Each structure stands twice: as structure tokens, then as C-alpha cells.
Amino acid sequence: VFGESIAIWHSKITKKKKEAIIQGLLSGKIQLIAGARSALFLPFSHLGLIIVDEEHDDSYKSDQKPRLNVKDLSIYMAKQHKIQLILGSATPSISSFHKIPYIRVAKSFFQTSKTITFYDSQTVLSIDIRNKIKRTLEEKKQVIIFLPTRANFKYQVCSSCGKSVECPYCSVSMSLHKNALALKCHYCGYAQQIPQLCPSCKTGIIQNFRIGTAQVEEELKILFPSKNIVRFDRDSITTNTKLKEVLNDFNNEKIDILVGTQMLSKGHDYHNVTLAVVLGIDSVLNMNSYKSREKALSLLIQIAGRSGRKGFGEVIVQTKNKEFFEHYLVHSDYEDFLKDELPFREDLYPPFYKMAKIVFAHTNGIKAQEEMNKYVNILKDLEKIEMVGF
Ligand SMILES: [Zn+2]
Ligand SMILES: [Zn+2]
Incomplete structure (x- = not known):
């Protein structure tokens, strides 16, 4: 659409190309830059619009030197220099929602046009899910399995209701203490014994659950020994070449099941996939952070939303917290969630306090x-x- 006047900017382009882009900017030949975080520091002379797309994404905040949050910096620059600013997202962050007047673009929020099924299970791969995968493979279709984490992540929730034990002072989930006999709040340091019975439902017991891509890959290989199962995360996909290779193999149907992290949902096209399975979302919902609900719901919406766009038939979510997810995915929407979540933050957490x-x-x-x-x-x-x- 914009032809010669647009340039792409990120750290991997050559020095020569970078110089050409800077020249183009200075001479006015280039009018539109699509770029990574560092693009904000290019020598613009009369910048009129900044768009921060997928603004909920944590990667705008850098945890390495230089430590900065490019989203916040964009907001600051826009204010200082009277530049128009658009923050785009299907699941806007609660801070942006609270601080910035927003216009809801029609249909910009997630809409359920596909089947979402919720399953509860004690094991990582429930029998229902195994059967679904089996049937899908028998129909010569492919399966994608999403996990929130590649690490072998341990978390503690009630085996019956799926709730975690919360710190009485901070209202966040506590996690296992070093000595493994106690639960500790990593905000205030409060620790207590692992309770005999779940404080929420008073019937279940608090158990350790583990989830990770490597473990799921292994289980699947035992269940479906004749199928080609490939892992798709930062441990196994180390180079861009490798990434293209795996995606190519998958699209040419040389791979039956892809097991991966959110990396799977970022802008790839999967045309023969009819089943997407989301595992371990409860580990996000119960992580020891005040952001846990926001993180879990937005992640699920991002995955499910993207799946739908690519035409997956069915999305299966394995969770013990069906009520929470179903409420905001099916019966109401993300905007309602944001409104419901703000009061919880009000007394202790951002966006009301700075941490x-x-x-x-x-x-x-x-x-x-x-x-x-x-x-x-x-x-x-x-x-x-x-x-x-x-
Ligand atoms: Zn319980
Ligand atoms: Zn606490």
C-alpha cells in the first residue's frame, strides 16, 4: 500500500540497510517505519502518529540494559510532542485501559465464533483430550498443543476446585517455599504450612502439579508412537532457519502434532489444523503475581482468537477453573473482565500504585x-x- 515510503527496522538488519533507512528518514523519502522497540529512537523530524500494536505484550518492557518500557516511552513522547498515539490490542492491559481514554473498535474484542470446550482433569492429558487427538489424527488432520511455559513448571492448587492458597495480606497466590513443606507469599514473605484441606472448597487437598512442553512431548510420544511429534519453543527452535524448517514440515504435513508455547500463536498460518489444545492455563491463573488473572485470560484469548482466525475447528482448554474462563470468554467479554478486575487492584496494586x-x-x-x-x-x-x- 505504501510502497517505497515504508521501511522495516529491527536489530537484525545490516548496517548498510540501517544507514539507508536513516538517510531516507532525514530526506523525507521514508514516511512510515514498522519496527521493533529501537525504532522509537530513530531521527524523526515531524512524527505524527505512533502505533503500539499488541500493547498488552510484556516484551515492550525490557528486563535487560537499557531497562526501559517502550510503551510508556511512546505515551510520554506522544504527550510531550503532541503526537497521536494508538495502543492496539484485542486484550488491552488493565493499566492502559484504566489510564488512557479508549475507543473500542467494532469487533476488536474477541468474539466466540468457534467451539471452545473446557475439560477438567487430574492428569496432564485427560482421556477426553487423548481421544480427541486420536480421532483428529485418524482423520488425517493435524493437532496443535499450547502450553504457557516451556520449563517444567511446578504449581500448587486444590485437586478438587483448582484454586490456590492465597496470602491473607496480599490476595495473591502463594508458592512453594524452599523447604517444600510450606507455602510462601513472595510479596510480603508471609509463610504458612500447606493446609490439610483447601481453604476455598474445604474438601479438596492442595497438590503439586507440573507442566512443561518437554514433558507433554514425551507423553504424546508414548501415546502415539507412530506419529511425528515436534516441540516448538525457545529451547528447540533456536534459529530462524530452524523455525522456518519446522513450520514448513508442519504445513507439508510431515509433522502430526506440534507442542509449543505461545510462540506458536505468533503470526503463522496452519491450514490443516482442526484441533487446538490448551494445557496448563491454570498454572498462569495461579502464579504468584497480582497480574495472574489478567495474564491467564489474555493469554487464552490470544491463543483461542488466533486459532479461530486460522480456521481451527475446535479449541479445547484443560482447566479446573472453567467458571472463570467461560464467564469472560463466552458469557461476557474482556472489557467486563477489566472492569471487574480494577477494584481488586485498587487498594494495593498498579495501576493505582507504582511498584x-x-x-x-x-x-x-x-x-x-x-x-x-x-x-x-x-x-x-x-x-x-x-x-x-x-
Ligand atoms: Zn478446593
Ligand atoms: Zn503476602
Whole structure:
């Protein structure tokens, strides 16, 4: 549409190309840049519009040097220089929703046009799901399996109702303490024994669950020994060549099942897939963070939404929290979720309060501890700051 006046900017383009783009910008030949985070720092002379697409994505915030949040910086620049700004997302972050006047574009939010089935199960792959996969493969169709994490992730929830044990002070899930006998809140440090009975339903017991791509791949290989099953995450897909190779094989139907993280949902086309299975979403819903509900729901919507666009027939979600997910996916929508979630944040968490994380690191743990104590002593005298953790 824009022809010569557009350029693509990211860290992997050659130095020569970069110079050409900068020249093009300075001379006015290039008028539109589509780029990664660093594109914001190009020498624009009269920038009129910034679009931050998929604004809910955490990768706008860099955890490495230089530490910055390109989304926040875009908002700042837009304000300072009176530039128009659009934050785009099907699942806008709760902070943006709260802070920025928004216009809801028609149909921009997720709409259920496909079948979503919820299954509850004790095991990683329930019998219902195994049967669905089996039938799909028998019909010579392909299956995609999504997991929220590649690591072999351990989390503690009730075996009956799927709820986790929450910190009484912080209202976030507690996670297993080092000694594995207690649960600890990693915000305030409160610890307690693992309760005999689940505090929510009073009938189930709190159990350890594990989930990860490698483990699921292994289980599938045992269940379907004659099928070609391939893992798709940052551990197994290390280069761009490898990525293209696997996607090619999958689209040429040399692979029957792809098991992967959210990496799977980012902009690829899968034309012969009729079944998408989402496993382990409960581990996100119960992670020890105030953002857990927002993360879990937006992740599920992103996966399910993308699946639909590519024409997957059916999406199966394995969860013990059907009520929560079904409510916002089927009976209401993400906007309702954001409105419901804000009151929970109001007393303690962003966007109402600002949070900062200070990390002390040293090869010698005692040195780090000493240094941290020094800062704790200084900071605790400041009335406007509440400190947790340490
Ligand atoms: Zn329970
Ligand atoms: Zn706490």
C-alpha cells in the first residue's frame, strides 16, 4: 500500500540497510517505519502518529540494559510532542485501559465464533483430550498443543476446585517455599504450612502439579508412537532457519502434532489444523503475581482468537477453573473482565500504585544480603514507600 515510503527496522538488519533507512528518514523519502522497540529512537523530524500494536505484550518492557518500557516511552513522547498515539490490542492491559481514554473498535474484542470446550482433569492429558487427538489424527488432520511455559513448571492448587492458597495480606497466590513443606507469599514473605484441606472448597487437598512442553512431548510420544511429534519453543527452535524448517514440515504435513508455547500463536498460518489444545492455563491463573488473572485470560484469548482466525475447528482448554474462563470468554467479554478486575487492584496494586523491584545480586549470597539490609534500612524510613519482600 505504501510502497517505497515504508521501511522495516529491527536489530537484525545490516548496517548498510540501517544507514539507508536513516538517510531516507532525514530526506523525507521514508514516511512510515514498522519496527521493533529501537525504532522509537530513530531521527524523526515531524512524527505524527505512533502505533503500539499488541500493547498488552510484556516484551515492550525490557528486563535487560537499557531497562526501559517502550510503551510508556511512546505515551510520554506522544504527550510531550503532541503526537497521536494508538495502543492496539484485542486484550488491552488493565493499566492502559484504566489510564488512557479508549475507543473500542467494532469487533476488536474477541468474539466466540468457534467451539471452545473446557475439560477438567487430574492428569496432564485427560482421556477426553487423548481421544480427541486420536480421532483428529485418524482423520488425517493435524493437532496443535499450547502450553504457557516451556520449563517444567511446578504449581500448587486444590485437586478438587483448582484454586490456590492465597496470602491473607496480599490476595495473591502463594508458592512453594524452599523447604517444600510450606507455602510462601513472595510479596510480603508471609509463610504458612500447606493446609490439610483447601481453604476455598474445604474438601479438596492442595497438590503439586507440573507442566512443561518437554514433558507433554514425551507423553504424546508414548501415546502415539507412530506419529511425528515436534516441540516448538525457545529451547528447540533456536534459529530462524530452524523455525522456518519446522513450520514448513508442519504445513507439508510431515509433522502430526506440534507442542509449543505461545510462540506458536505468533503470526503463522496452519491450514490443516482442526484441533487446538490448551494445557496448563491454570498454572498462569495461579502464579504468584497480582497480574495472574489478567495474564491467564489474555493469554487464552490470544491463543483461542488466533486459532479461530486460522480456521481451527475446535479449541479445547484443560482447566479446573472453567467458571472463570467461560464467564469472560463466552458469557461476557474482556472489557467486563477489566472492569471487574480494577477494584481488586485498587487498594494495593498498579495501576493505582507504582511498584518497583530492586534486585541485589552477588556471587556471595551473604554479601548481597548485607548490601540489601543497608538499603532496607534507608528506605524503610521513607513514609511514602511501603516495602515488601526482603
Ligand atoms: Zn478446593
Ligand atoms: Zn503476602
